[in-house]
Amino acid sequence: MEEKLTMENDEVVLITRNGAKVQLDKLITFDDEGTKKSYIIYTDNSRDENGNVRISASIVKDPTNPNSELEEIKTEREWKVIDTVLKSTVESIKKHMDKKNEE
DSSP states (O other), X not given: OOOEEEEETTEEEEEOTTSOEEEEEEEEEEXXXXXXXXXXXXXXXXXXXXXXXXXXXXXXXXXXXXXXXXXXXXXXXXXXXXXXXXXXXXHHHHHHHHHHHHO
């Protein structure tokens, strides 16, 4: 059995090779008009060698279904969409935090 990503009641779940279910933390979901697809960005909260939290992204096959399967992102264009959304989100959070710290 290979690993499989799925949505279960709007939560991201990894089903491992031995059939165990691992719940992952959903960070962002969004639709992209250019690709006409829905995406989800999530994490298992593990860290890379620099201490940064690892994040992943997938295509949501059926965004109207809370139990949809997730699909691997394969094109450079889609990864650029993900990168743009992440950078925009981080910038928005920074602005919000700066504003909050000024109060």
